[in-house]
Amino acid sequence: MTRTDERVLALDLGTSSARALVLSGDDASPIPGALARHKIAPTYGPDGSATLALHEYVEGLLGCLDELQQNGHLENIGAIVLSSQWHSIVALDNKGAALTPVITWADTRSVDLAPSVDERAFHARTGAWLHRLYWTRRIPWLLATGSPAEFAGLPDLVLERLTGERVTSVSIASGTGTLDLATGMYDDEALDIAGVRADRLPSIVPTGWTGSLSTEYARRWPGLVGVPVHPPTGDGAASNVGTGGYDAGTAAVTVGTSAAVRVVHPIDDAPELPWELWRYRVDDKRAVTGMAFSAAGNLHAWLTGVLRLEADELAGAEIGASRAIAIPFMAGTRPPATVPSGSGVFFGLSFDDTAADLLAASLLGASLEVDRGLRMLDSLFGRKLDVVLGGGGIDASEWWRRCLTATFARPTTVCAEAEVGARGAAAVALGLSPSPGGEHLTPVDAEVKRVAAMRPRYEALRELAVQASQQRA
Template identity: 85%
Template sequence: MTRTDEHVLALDLGTSSARALVLSADDAAPIPGALARHKISPAYGNDGSATLDLHEYVEGLLGCLDELEQNGHLDGIGAIVLSSQWHSIVALDNRGAARTPVITWADTRSIDLGLGPSFDEQAFHARTGTWLHRLYWTRRIPWLLSDDSPAAFAGLPDLVLERLTGERATSVSVASGTGTLDLATGAYDAEALDIAGVKADRLPSIVPTGWTGTLSKEYERRWPGLVGVPVHPPTGDGAASNVGTGGYDAGVAAVTVGTSAAVRVVHPIENAPELPWELWRYRVDDKRAVTGMAFSAAGNLHAWLTGVLRLKSDEPTDVEIGASHAIAIPFMAGTRPPAVVPGGSGVYFGLSFDDSPADLLAAALQGASLEIDRGLRTLDRLFDRQLDVVLGGGGIDASEWWRRCLTATFARPTTVCAEPEVGARGAAAVALGLSPEPGGEHLTPVPDEVSRVADLRLRYEPLRQLAVQASKVFN
């Protein structure tokens, strides 16, 4: 635990950027001006690949620390924490060197597994919180083994931790995102390893939440202010974002909008409610789990449309919420498991010559809001209550219209997290036992907007099913 007069250095390993920032140790609030960012450009291929250059990524992250050092922000640091994208994988040789780029969550390559009728995927899902989907190592490792003979496998956060400390280890949180963890025990699942075709010694060792390492001598010389500072194991970005937004108990659903979007609830792993097939479940730390639903089209959808439509404003302010005649089904990047809609399946219905670029943007953001609402209502049923909602993430911070749209779609009040860096904030909170509050505005749904969205949902649902069917024909 840090002293309250010390700061926390947070490393946030995102898909579109790597960031290093300094936070207050008592409430995980960012220190003004103490942020460095390295832009990341994933490489996408026609074969479904979506990769990151590991060397470029890590060197860019180290450069962020150099920038903080040069500006005097690495003095008085009492802890180093990490938040990272889930689901990445790198194949390693017998010397620990990378044989592949970082394969990200967006990569669609893998192999199908013919496990036969004896395999019980319902039991597997209940135990691991995941499915046999390309997102997870259970299908990615056999695919990587089919073309090469890697000696070991690790994720991006595991390799960053190894680079900094010399120890290749992972957290129960990051391991849960691989699809190979037994959620109840916090150890690798024997059946998942058997399906993947590896033994546990070929994967990073899982360390407890209280584990800490220290920087290697090389980096202690590079950043003298960090000598002896404990480095905490990484937290998966979804879990970190929930906690950082203020959604860290079973009565609150956190909706976060970044490149993608998700709605999640943090709750104790002990006596957790039975997991519905439609939801995933990962771990936050040794005692808590996070259950939710994720969506592939969110901030990426917003950024793409504002560029394609050449909008002067990234807000459809002239369009009333729920009033767009056009309906967008936001399957541009496909759907997350267990649904199997592939990328390239986005659809607009009801277009007319009267529609403006702002109408098309509004329809897309409304469609994304309705998708998130599907997940929220599923969580309401699971926890047997209407959950409170807190909104957070860069997409939320950037768009007032979208905040109002989500509030009307959920038909309940929402609280907006005032801090956009929710992943870094949450990683600090998990490592140091903090309970950050949202601290932002409270939104009340506007009755007319709620009514229009309710009417729109009646048209949206059958068109969504039509889009699902069309995706099977088109792809």
């Protein structure tokens, strides 16, 4: 653990940006002005590809460190931590050189599997499904389209670039869908399905492992010589911890490009995993169970752009008052559901509806989707969970914060820090317990009643949308 007078350098490996920022050593709060960002432009193709240029990504991240160095922020650093997107994969040759760009979670290319395995038992053991999101389907596809020798994810290759060691954490490995959650080791059946041995994947190191910067980077950033580099934490797990949602009585709802509701809990004696939920690892002792949603901040950004709305357009809108109902399947659904992208629907439109009504209906639809996951987690953990809200979407919209609170029909706490991923990675690595520290919201009875009254109609129309999408597919 760092001394409280030392600072933490956090590297945040996102899909739309790579960032480096400096945090305080006592509560992992960002140091004002000590942030550098490299914007990322994913490449999308008509074949379903969604990739990142590996060299450009890594060089952009290193440039962020150069910027912090030039501004005097790489002094008195006691630890280097990483938060990273889950699910990415890169095919490598026998010398460790990349044969492919970074294939992201949004990429739809893979092989179809018809393995003779008990998928429900597989899901209970790995927390994942045999879905294209995971390496069990990505690796066979990559093997069929080339001759890779090894495979790694983006955070594994960033860590190797910095330290010279290609290793992964139990948290990142769990997001590949090939980890036995109970043992923290690669799952034999998952490896058989993928068609590889464990030695073709990065070695899994314990949470307490640390590396150090290679000689090249020690010369480039002399203030980081000897500073321990901790293994990366998956962004979903890091975001939960960073919001203050790190116990089994608290659900963290985070809204960024996508959204998720999750609960962190001990891996030992974990409740049996329902088919509809996923489970990954936070660290050696904790797991995170939850549900993710493909329409969130991206939905808000799309609609405000298309409808040319101002940021405060919803300031006076009543929650649940619009007749319009939106089923937010614009980007489809996450597994195990099979709704494809392009399935978003509006019901009940009339000529007196405004652009604000359409936005309000869409954000309420997204809130109801998150509420589905929250209610499953309530049932799983046997209580009405406390709720913490965090992420850029939460920070950007006061109306959406109130909408979620009314939809959940319970008080919520808003995390005061926007940098929840970096903050959580520092907390996991250094054993910190950050507090949300933000405002407390109480649901308004009239809003709760309006949302509850329209919920049955929403559920019925949602089922129609699901059926229609399956017919189209």
